[in-house]
Amino acid sequence: MTGLEAILLAGVLLLLVVLGVVLARRRSTTDSGRRPGRGRRPHRNEFRPDGAPERATPPKRAAVIVNPTKFGDLEAVRRRVTDGCLAQGWGEPMWFETTAADPGTGQARQAVSDGAVLVCALGGDGTARAVAAALVGTETPLGLLPGGTANLLARNLDLPVDSIERALLIALTGQNKRVDVGRLTVDRSGQHQYPEEHIFLVMAGLGFDAAIMAGAPESLKSRVGSAAYVVSGLRNLAGPGFKVRVTFDAEMEFSRRTRTVVIGNCGRLLGGLVLMPQARVDDGALDTILLSPRGVVGWSAVAGRVLTRQHKGHAMIDHHAGQEISVRADRAEEVQIDGDTIGTARAIAATVDHLALVVRVAHTT
Known part of the structure; x- marks a missing residue:
């Protein structure tokens, strides 16, 4: 072997050694996909003093x-x-x-x-x-x-x-259930001056039913409970009727002499009575019923129809459904919203806000 060959061989060997060292270092620093120059990411518990446990999520309130x-x-x-x-x-x-x-x-x-x-x-x-x-x-x-x-x-x-x-x-x-919300506009003067906006979840009424609520004060309800409404109803049974003009969905319009107008988001009353059998709390519609009895005999007939849930074809009961209802009376009448009286008004109008509220109910089987 000549001196030049020996020098070349030594150079090749030295180059191989250097290349091996470089590859070994690169492999050790890039193992498992880690970036060069970065070490193992410590566990989050290592950042806590004395190995304190992770803080628990606070309970729901x-x-x-x-x-x-x-x-x-x-x-x-x-x-x-x-x-x-x-x-x-x-x-x-x-x-x-x-x-x-x-x-x-x-x-x-x-x-x-x-x-x-x-x-x-x-x-x-x-x-x-x-x-x-x-x-x-x-x-x-x-x-x-x-x-x-x-x-x-x-x-x-x-x-x-x-x-x-x-x-x-x-x-x-329980589970969440979306329900409709009724929106009521109250026009006390009938002249569209300073209308009031309210929501209702059960029923809003103009006339006899509102007069019942007004005649059942908290003091009486605290003593006798729901019987207070019966007492108030008997007191207002013989009151006069009033004339209304009613419009449904800006299409059907009619006039009627009546004792009460009730707009319902749902139809069940106390004691298992159902005033509006077709009303559903999530159907996107409001049901409206007008009761127009004459005297005690008329109220007896209406009561019989309510008890048997037979409203159609009766001259004293009008039952309609729609998304927009407006009622204008010939004189100011008591107004109630979900059982609370708010005074008198000449006109009311209602629309439905479909599935606008989440309510917690029992799980269905």
Whole structure:
């Protein structure tokens, strides 16, 4: 071997050694897809002092909007609701009381802002309506806890009306159901001056049914319960009728002399009575019934038709359904919304907001 060959051979060997070292280092730094120059990413627990465990997710919290006038021992009710929430793994509920100035809408908005994932109305249909006004158009569900005299929305949704505990269990563990919301415009003067906007979940009425509500004050309802409406109804039974002009969906229009006009989002009343058999809380329509009896005999005939759910073909009962209804009376009559009277008006109009509210109901089998 010549000196030149020896030098070349040594150079080749040296080059192979250097190349092997470079490849070995590159393989060690890029193993398992890691970028060169980066080490193993430490486990997240290594960042915690003393190996502290990961912080648990805080439990869900519900809000309860309560009408304090409905309960004699409010603190006892609060303890029962709190115990029910904790037993289901929820956090301690937020607690808000309604006031005369704000029957629940502002409190419900505050509850959602504070992080409540469920807002429960603890009271009657009026409290439920006020709370729902803040939840319409949102994904936050409304829970219904019984505390009123009628609780008609709960009855129409087959929810418990005689047990706060059972109703709370459904609110916490049940399923969501979308329901329609009625929107009522009240024109007190009949001249389209300063119309008022309201929502309703059950029924709105003009005339006799509103007069019944107005004649059943809270003091009487607290003593005798739903029998207060019977007493008030008997007092107003012989009152005069009034003339109305009614329009449905801007197409059908007629005039009638009547005692009452009821616009319903659902049709079930107290005692299992069904005023509007076809009404459904999620059908995208409002049902309207006009009752036009004459005297006690007429009311007896109407009562028989309501009991047997036979409304068609009766001269004293008009039953229609639509998405827009307007009623104009020849004089001011009492108006009620979900059982709460708001004074008198010459005209009302209603539209339906289809599936605008989420309500928590029992799981279907």
